[in-house]
Amino acid sequence: xxxxxKNGTVVTADLTYEAEVRVEGGxxxxxxxxxxxxxxxxxxxxxxxxxxxDPHTHLEMPFMGTYSSDDFESGTRAxxxxxxxxxxxxxxxxxxxxxxxxxxxxxxxSTRANCxxxxxxxxxxxGEQVFNEMEAVTKRGIxxxxxxxxxxxxxxxxxxxxxxxxxxxxxxxxxxxxxAENGDxxxxxxxxxxxxxxTGPEAHAYSRPPAVEGEATNRAIMIADMAGVPVYIVHxxxxxxxxxxxxxxxxxxxxxxxxxxxxxxxDESEYAHPDWDHAxxxxxxxxxxxxxxxxxxxxxxxxxxxxxxxxxHCAFTTAQKRTGVGDFTQIPNGxxxxxxxxxxxxxxxxxxxxxxxxxxxxxxxxxxxxxxNCYPTKGAILVGADADxxxxxxxxxxxxxxxxxxxxxxxxxxxxxxxKGLPRYTLTRGHVAVMDGExxxxxxxxxxxxxxxxxxxxxALSTWxxxxxxxxxERTGIPASGV
Ligand code: DUC
Ligand code: ZN
Ligand code: ZN
Ligand code: ZN
Numbered sequence: 327x328x329x330x331x332k333n334g335t336v337v338t339a340d341l342t343y344e345a346e347v348r349v350e351g352g353x354x355x356x357x358x359x360x361x362x363x364x365x366x367x368x369x370x371x372x373x374x375x376x377x378x379x380d381p382h383t384h385l386e387m388p389f390m391g392t393y394s395s396d397d398f399e400s401g402t403r404a405x406x407x408x409x410x411x412x413x414x415x416x417x418x419x420x421x422x423x424x425x426x427x428x429x430x431x432x433x434x435x436s437t438r439a440n441c442x443x444x445x446x447x448x449x450x451x452x453g454e455q456v457f458n459e460m461e462a463v464t465k466r467g468i469x470x471x472x473x474x475x476x477x478x479x480x481x482x483x484x485x486x487x488x489x490x491x492x493x494x495x496x497x498x499x500x501x502x503x504x505x506a507e508n509g510d511x512x513x514x515x516x517x518x519x520x521x522x523x524x525t526g527p528e529a530h531a532y533s534r535p536p537a538v539e540g541e542a543t544n545r546a547i548m549i550a551d552m553a554g555v556p557v558y559i560v561h562x563x564x565x566x567x568x569x570x571x572x573x574x575x576x577x578x579x580x581x582x583x584x585x586x587x588x589x590x591x592x593d594e595s596e597y598a599h600p601d602w603d604h605a606x607x608x609x610x611x612x613x614x615x616x617x618x619x620x621x622x623x624x625x626x627x628x629x630x631x632x633x634x635x636x637x638x639h640c641a642f643t644t645a646q647k648r649t650g651v652g653d654f655t656q657i658p659n660g661x662x663x664x665x666x667x668x669x670x671x672x673x674x675x676x677x678x679x680x681x682x683x684x685x686x687x688x689x690x691x692x693x694x695x696x697x698x699n700c701y702p703t704k705g706a707i708l709v710g711a712d713a714d715x716x717x718x719x720x721x722x723x724x725x726x727x728x729x730x731x732x733x734x735x736x737x738x739x740x741x742x743x744x745x746k747g748l749p750r751y752t753l754t755r756g757h758v759a760v761m762d763g764e765x766x767x768x769x770x771x772x773x774x775x776x777x778x779x780x781x782x783x784x785x786a787l788s789t790w791x792x793x794x795x796x797x798x799x800e801r802t803g804i805p806a807s808g809v
Contacts, residue, residue: 329756330361334369334717337683338376338707339692347374349713352755357709367751367758369717373683376691376705377411377441377714377752378668381698382560382584382636385415386435389640390658391649395734396641402440403767404639404665404732406759409749410690411441411714412704412775413639413664416472418448418481425459429466439772441754442714444700446470446503452487460494467776469500469699472560475542476507476611485549492553499779501697502550503558506542506567507534507612516655527605528597530654531613539612540566547574547581556580558697561638563589563612565622572631582697583632585623587667590635591674592739593617606647607737609657610638624680627689634694635671637663641735661739665732668716669724670740672747676720699777713756722748732765 328350336345336357348356348363386397396404398415405413415436419428425447432445447463449456449471460471473488474481483491488504495502515533519525524532543559547570550557562568562583574581594616596608608614626632640660650657663670668690675681681689695705702711724730726740752760759767 328363330363334374339688384640399438408665409668409716440767444775472503476509478509496555504546536564543567669745717751719750
């Protein structure tokens with residue numbers, strides 16, 4: 327069975343041109359004119375783009391005493407509905423649990439996926455077993471290791487552990503990822519606000535100011551530099567963190583920043599809402615920021631200092647959020663966004679002139695496919711690439727609402743937002759999962775995407791040589807000790 331997409335304009339990260347695209351056996355087999363196939367999809371008035379890749383999701387994740395409520399079925403259905411055809415989730419070992427064991431758990435959960443997926447491996451504790459298993463993890467096709475500098479007493483790793491893990495990544499040709507917030511300062515500020523009787527969701531934001539993120543981002547970059555490894559900073563939310571990334575890139579360091587669609591389009595005033603549920607539903611880490619920080623993120627995407635737009639999709643129901651009534655530190659951290667990332671970014675990025683359609687493709691798909699080493703199987707409209715395609719209708723509109731969403735939770739943080747620019751068709755390896763608003767996903771269709779290590783690793787870093795090649799000083803006089 328072959329399909330031809332006709333009458334559309336192909337838009338990739340670097341080109342815009344009129345062409346038909348033929349798909350067979352899950353792959354793109356031809357790009358040209360006058361193509362024939364068993365089925366025709368009409369893309370009149372539409373852009374034919376690589377399907378979105380969301381490199382940051384937490385589906386069915388055990389976290390803060392509960393599990394995130396979208397699993398691989400509802401999560402990937404939401405993704406496809408919004409034009410995203412691949413997600414990268416985090417395999418998260420509990421303290422003391424082996425890495426391969428955790429991957430096995432994620433393998434089991436992901437059998438229900440409607441679209442392709444991959445995993446990052448989280449380093450939640452450190453020891454010989456972890457060090458040894460990291461190599462086996464890369465052989466499984468996972469070349470990214472995530473480190474939490476926050477969540478003290480739970481997921482957080484200390485600087486010595488992070489440095490050791492980063493050096494191991496350098497050896498293996500793997501890329502470290504970092505949740506950059508100073509976990510010690512956050513824990514201290516949380517206690518301060520609680521002690522002062524500040525127990526509401528707004529105090530969540532007060533306890534995680536931009537400086538907390540800026541400091542940790544700088545520290546992660548410096549530690550990566552000393553370890554001789556590139557680094558990817560997840561959910562970059564503020565100017566302080568963006569500034570650190572910008573400066574590092576100017577110095578020739580391979581550092582990547584990933585703003586979320588939530589931080590680009592929602593601001594800190596959400597936490598001042600008089601309704602407790604409204605504010606708590608928007609509790610995530612890092613928290614939403616003000617307009618100046620949002621402008622900084624948009625400018626970073628336009629200028630190239632920030633590389634990727636993700637969601638950190640980690641959805642909790644209102645009932646789950648309510649565990650934190652009376653103590654904001656107990657509100658499960660996380661918001662949804664998988665279904666809305668592409669339409670919101672198009673509406674607020676392309677329709678406003680802040681991003682070109684090509685830049686949209688770069689930051690939603692192609693850049694991350696390259697960074698994660700799955701390009702051009704993913705992130706490309708090229709012969710031989712997977713037929714993960716979104717046929718994007720720039721005139722199609724809707725108002726976002728929990729009533730019509732695919733996510734399993736009972737609200738949507740973008741409720742009431744009007745978007746213009748939506749998928750007409752979404753194809754996952756050739757299967758048409760979204761057909762003019764109708765969802766035709768196939769549970770279990772999704773396959774694991776292998777991402778082997780990248781060798782040789784970049785060593786274009788400032789201090790790497792000095793650290794690894796110390797010069798021993800020959801001395802003529804050494805005093806006797808204790809004299
Ligand atoms: N931040 C969140 O808000 N949720 C999941 C984990 C994280 O770092
Ligand atoms: Zn995080
Ligand atoms: Zn996350
Ligand atoms: Zn409108």
